[in-house]
Amino acid sequence: MRVMAQMAMVMNLDKCIGCHTCSVTCKQAWTNRTGTEYVWFNNVETRPGQGYPRRYEDQEEWRGGWELNKRGRLALKAGGRLRKLATIFSNPKMPSIQDYYEPWTYDYATLTDAPAQEHTPVARPKSLISGKDMKIEWSSNWDDNLGGSAATALNDPVLRKVSDQVRMEFEQTFMFYLPRICEHCLNPSCAASCPSGAIYKRTEDGVVLVDQDRCRGWRMCVSGCPYKKVYFNHRTGKAEKCTFCFPRVEVGLPTVCAETCVGRLRYIGLVLYDADRVLAAASTPDEHDLYEAQRSVLLDPNDPEVVREAERAGIPHDWVRAAQRSPVHALINTYKVALPLHPEYRTMPMVWYIPPLSPVVDVVRDTGEDAEDSGNLFAAIDALRIPVEYLAELFTAGDVAPVERVLKRLAAMRAYMRDINLGRDPDASIPASVGMEEEQVYDMYRLLALAKYDERYVIPPAHAEQAHSLEEIATECALDYEGGPGMSGPFGEGSGALTPIAVENFQMLQDRQTADSLAAPADKTARVNLLNWDGKGSPRGLFPPRPDDAGSPEHPDGADQR
Amino acid sequence: MDVFLWVIVPYLCLATFVVGHFWRYRYDKFGWTTRSSQLYEDRLLRLGSPLFHFGMLGVVGGHVLGLLVPQSWTDALGVSHETYHVVAVIGGLVAGLMAVVGMAILIYRRRTVGPVFSATTVMDKVMYAFLAVVIVLGMWNTIAGSILTVGGEYNYREGVSVWYRSFLAFQPDASLMADAPIGFQLHALVAFGLFALWPFTRLVHVFSAPVGYLTRPYIVYRSRDPKLGSRRQRRGWERVG
Numbered sequence: 184m185r186v187m188a189q190m191a192m193v194m195n196l197d198k199c200i201g202c203h204t205c206s207v208t209c210k211q212a213w214t215n216r217t218g219t220e221y222v223w224f225n226n227v228e229t230r231p232g233q234g235y236p237r238r239y240e241d242q243e244e245w246r247g248g249w250e251l252n253k254r255g256r257l258a259l260k261a262g263g264r265l266r267k268l269a270t271i272f273s274n275p276k277m278p279s280i281q282d283y284y285e286p287w288t289y290d291y292a293t294l295t296d297a298p299a300q301e302h303t304p305v306a307r308p309k310s311l312i313s314g315k316d317m318k319i320e321w322s323s324n325w326d327d328n329l330g331g332s333a334a335t336a337l338n339d340p341v342l343r344k345v346s347d348q349v350r351m352e353f354e355q356t357f358m359f360y361l362p363r364i365c366e367h368c369l370n371p372s373c374a375a376s377c378p379s380g381a382i383y384k385r386t387e388d389g390v391v392l393v394d395q396d397r398c399r400g401w402r403m404c405v406s407g408c409p410y411k412k413v414y415f416n417h418r419t420g421k422a423e424k425c426t427f428c429f430p431r432v433e434v435g436l437p438t439v440c441a442e443t444c445v446g447r448l449r450y451i452g453l454v455l456y457d458a459d460r461v462l463a464a465a466s467t468p469d470e471h472d473l474y475e476a477q478r479s480v481l482l483d484p485n486d487p488e489v490v491r492e493a494e495r496a497g498i499p500h501d502w503v504r505a506a507q508r509s510p511v512h513a514l515i516n517t518y519k520v521a522l523p524l525h526p527e528y529r530t531m532p533m534v535w536y537i538p539p540l541s542p543v544v545d546v547v548r549d550t551g552e553d554a555e556d557s558g559n560l561f562a563a564i565d566a567l568r569i570p571v572e573y574l575a576e577l578f579t580a581g582d583v584a585p586v587e588r589v590l591k592r593l594a595a596m597r598a599y600m601r602d603i604n605l606g607r608d609p610d611a612s613i614p615a616s617v618g619m620e621e622e623q624v625y626d627m628y629r630l631l632a633l634a635k636y637d638e639r640y641v642i643p644p645a646h647a648e649q650a651h652s653l654e655e656i657a658t659e660c661a662l663d664y665e666g667g668p669g670m671s672g673p674f675g676e677g678s679g680a681l682t683p684i685a686v687e688n689f690q691m692l693q694d695r696q697t698a699d700s701l702a703a704p705a706d707k708t709a710r711v712n713l714l715n716w717d718g719k720g721s722p723r724g725l726f727p728p729r730p731d732d733a734g735s736p737e738h739p740d741g742a743d744q745r
Numbered sequence: 746m747d748v749f750l751w752v753i754v755p756y757l758c759l760a761t762f763v764v765g766h767f768w769r770y771r772y773d774k775f776g777w778t779t780r781s782s783q784l785y786e787d788r789l790l791r792l793g794s795p796l797f798h799f800g801m802l803g804v805v806g807g808h809v810l811g812l813l814v815p816q817s818w819t820d821a822l823g824v825s826h827e828t829y830h831v832v833a834v835i836g837g838l839v840a841g842l843m844a845v846v847g848m849a850i851l852i853y854r855r856r857t858v859g860p861v862f863s864a865t866t867v868m869d870k871v872m873y874a875f876l877a878v879v880i881v882l883g884m885w886n887t888i889a890g891s892i893l894t895v896g897g898e899y900n901y902r903e904g905v906s907v908w909y910r911s912f913l914a915f916q917p918d919a920s921l922m923a924d925a926p927i928g929f930q931l932h933a934l935v936a937f938g939l940f941a942l943w944p945f946t947r948l949v950h951v952f953s954a955p956v957g958y959l960t961r962p963y964i965v966y967r968s969r970d971p972k973l974g975s976r977r978q979r980r981g982w983e984r985v986g
Contacts, residue, residue: 264959271955272798273783273791280784280860312785313859375963378955383967394967396774399953400781417864420780645969 185458186482186493188502189369189389189533190427190451190642191511192441193521194362195631196539197593198448201328201360203227205440205449209364212439213426218418220286220311223323224425225440227362231339231573232332235323236282239411240525241340246276247409248372248528249465257466257529259375259407267378267403276406280417284321286311312417329358341576345569357542357570361577364440365412365425366524366532367391369456369480370465373424376407382422387645388453389533390427398422409528435644450634452509452641453502454533455482455493465529471582473526480531481516484509505643510630511535518619518627520589522578537631538578538586540593542570557598557613564590592617592627600628750934751919755912758937765944766952779950785860789850797847803840804883807833812909816902826900830891837887844880852877872946875939882932890928899926905933 209225228234242248246261261267261276289306297304310317326332336342367384371391374382381397382404384390393404393413400420404413413424428438432451436442441449457480464476482489484506493503506512514521514537521535540560547563548554564571564587575586595617602609603625614624630638770777783790811833819829852873855861889895908921922930943949 259963268955268958270795272794273787275791277783277787279787314863315859371964374965377965378958379953380955380957380961380965383965386966386968396777398778399950399955400778401955402781402783415781415784417782417784419775420778421775 184482184489184492186455186489186496186498187386187389187458188493188498188506189454189456190367190432191389191454191515191533191535192364192438193450193511193514193535193537195446195448195450195537196359196361197537197541198446199227199360199362199539200446201227201229202445203324204443204445205362206323208443209425209440212428214423216416216418217311218416219414219423221280221283221323222414222416222423224412224414225362225364226323227360228324229327229329229332230359230361230577231336231342232326232329233335233338235284236278236411237321238282238338238340239278239409242409242528245278245406245409245411247407247411248530249370249375250529251466251468255466255468257370257462259372260409261376261403261406267376271378271401271403274402274406277402277415278405278411280312281321284323284325285317287317287319341573344576344581345572357545357573359539359542361524361536362440363410363412363524364438364534365391365427366410366530366534367425367427368533369458369461369477369531370529371408372528372530373404373408373413376403377401377422378403382413382424385429388427388429388432390429390432391424392426392429393422393424395419395421395423409525409530410532432642433645435642437640437642441640447639450510450514450630450639452511453484453506453643454509454512454515455484455489455498455503455506456480457482461531465531470527470580473529474522474579474582474585477523477526477531478516478519481512483516484512499643502643505641508641510634510639510641513630518592518623518630520592520627522585522589524578525580526578527580536578537593538574538589540590540597543567543590543594544597555597555601557595557616560594560598561591561616564594588617592619595619596624596628596631599624747919747923750930751908751912751922752917754934755917755937758941761941762943765941766949769944769949777949777953778947780864780947782855782861782864785864786854786858789854789858793847793850793854795847796843797851800840800843800845800847803836804844804880807837807840811902812906815906815910834887834891837891841880841884841887845884848877848880868942868946872939872942872948875935875942879932879935879939882928882935886926886928886932890926897926899929901925901929905929 205225206223206227210223213219213224214222223235226235234240239245239247242260248260249257250260252258259267262270287308287310290309291306293304294306308317308319309315326335329336367390369389371382371384374384374391377398378401379397379399381394381399383392383394385392398421400415400422402415402422404422404424405411405415407413413422415421416423428436428440431438431442437449437451441451460480464473464480467473467476484490484493484503490503493506494500511521515535520537522538523532523535525532543560543563544554546567547559552559554560571583571586571590572581574590575581575583579585595613599609599613599621609621611621614621619627855865855869855873890899890901904921904925908918908925911918911921922933925933
């Protein structure tokens with residue numbers, strides 16, 4: 184047994200309202216730079232739909248992930264090492280910018296510069312790739328809320344796997360949102376595809392990262408990842424991907440997407456797994472067994488033997504304790520309601536999903552029946568083949584049984600808790616019918632419905648005694664690194680020393696969160712949002728305070744004086 | 746003049762080449778990339794890039810054979826001059842044609858495809874000019890020099906190659922080069938110019954050819970310990986433990 188710790192996430196799809204806040208905040212934090220205009224480390228897809236990039240789940244076309252070769256051994260679907268090197272000059276499976284979408288901006292200046300004229304001036308869309316006028320035809324969430332799906336949803340590779348008959352009635356039956364980030368797989372095929380060895384899995388917390396100094400832009404990771412969550416920065420010529428917000432996680436804060444999630448549907452925590460069993464689990468012959476195999480790789484952190492092995496492997500004690508409290512572990516292995524996304528890619532993804540019950544509930548309610556009655560819900564889960572099969576294609580390689588089990592547990596929780604909320608006697612037979620104890624159902628309800636910040640995010644910070652080995656330490660002056668900000672080398676903006684974006688963002692956020700006022704916190708680093716400044720006067724915080732000014736009433740309104 | 750052209754200039758270029766790479770690697774690991782433009786355009790690249798690169802691999806192999814292997818060695822192996830000549834010319838023609846055609850496609854692509862052209866730096870353009878001239882001169886030497894024998898027959902293995910080895914051994918014999926045909930002289934000079942430019946262009950990616958991929962394990966695990974943050978340690982502060 185070789186115990187390793189993995190930072191993992193669970194998303195409860197029933198709660199996702201498709202607001203894209205996670206995508207937007209993630210983009211603001213990480214990919215609002217030139218070269219990454221089209222890049223969304225976090226994106227939210229409406230399912231059924233084609234996803235982003237379009238049809239990425241069709242691995243017969245894109246050849247991402249792993250497969251079992253003729254001898255039953257695990258092999259990269261796109262071909263092994265020699266094949267990778269032979270096609271290195273032109274990656275045959277690389278998605279083009281059109282498969283994502285051509286990013287654009289608008290010619291806003293026209294709106295203010297245009298002379299007086301009969302017609303209202305318009306801001307035309309300009310391509311951020313070529314700079315020319317362009318026609319907007321697609322984007323990362325073009326089919327949001329099934330918009331235009333009548334024309335495009337049939338291209339959904341998952342939908343195609345569900346039978347023909349199903350397709351026609353499909354749209355009336357259900358729709359749900361699928362937020363996606365990098366899966367930080369236990370068996371990452373992007374890392375395996377990288378010729379330079381620049382993509383690595385961090386031993387401490389299992390985060391998969393691209394070493395920007397080692398990446399040489401061979402692009403094999405882009406095609407190797409079946410989730411298409413490694414992106415090519417076309418300005419720097421390097422691969423970039425979701426970092427699980429490691430500068431935040433290292434200090435115990437949740438990722439930006441989780442922090443800002445309006446529905447509070449994300450859970451972050453540690454899982455302990457046995458690294459020696461990963462390969463065997465990923466090589467499971469029957470795709471339908473992959474979900475169970477993946478679950479079995481995760482270890483029970485309450486098992487004394489696991490704890491002993493973990494400590495022998497150098498995992499700090501508070502990390503083991505955090506793994507025991509981990510909501511992620513509870514949802515995956517205690518309540519068994521979280522499922523991995525596309526286990527058939529054999530990468531052992533570590534972002535898990537609680538499938539949505541809402542499609543079932545909606546159908547029952549629309550028929551006028553009681554949608555919180557366990558009997559009705561169970562019957563509906565059995566009867567509604569379409570959504571269940573679709574979910575099974577997403578989460579269990581097409582095996583319907585586990586999805587049904589999960590949905591029934593969620594339905595049981597719903598029915599059982601209704602009795603309690605209405606002050607009726609709880610019905611013990613409901614939890615029993617899905618193989619759970621009453622207490623367990625209540626605990627699951629607490630975790631899914633009520634859990635506060637510190638229960639949803641159980642993130643042990645990296646150790647203080649290791650603080651100086653954190654990759655981007657966020658406790659000192661943000662500008663205190665070599666070269667300072669805005670330095671660019673003779674080879675263009677992409678050259679020279681790497682600027683740690685996270686440092687400044689983190690510090691700004693931390694100041695704001697811990698301040699008592701909305702702006703210009705007196706006891707924090709003085710900052711002013713230049714975007715909101717009209718250029719008149721000098722707002723407080725624009726310049727650092729002079730020592731002799733301290734305490735003098737420089738602001739007559741006194742609103743933010745304390 | 747001969748000494749300047751065939752001793753001083755080559756050594757200056759070689760020094761720039763070596764020191765330049767060292768400096769670029771130390772200073773600009775982040776900028777060390779292929780700067781692929783495949784994301785913008787795929788169809789022409791799929792044709793041109795493999796043609797060019799595989800052609801260039803052949804060309805480089807041919808140069809290693811022609812420049813670094815002395816004639817006495819092939820003689821000792823019993824390879825006659827004619828056999829060598831035929832093999833070299835045919836190999837050189839095939840590889841050279843691949844490279845030329847590939848390069849033509851790539852340059853056409855770079856100029857006509859908008860996004861690719863706008864992502865082209867000044868350094869790229871200079872580099873392309875040097876590269877194209879070197880390749881065309883090389884092809885000229887092969888076709889005109891070895892096949893059509895314009896201006897008489899010339900056995901570069903008794904002239905240019907010997908000079909090149911003497912150059913690498915730091916005992917350069919400039920007279921060998923001074924006697925070579927003008928085509929070879931120009932080819933060598935422009936090539937040295939290209940070598941001097943090399944470390945400052947995207948050509949550096951040649952030196953990160955990922956041969957290590959063949960032997961390393963698929964999944965790389967790294968601890969965050971060995972790397973001491975994205976900023977360097979302060980001078981005079983040593984890490985304890």
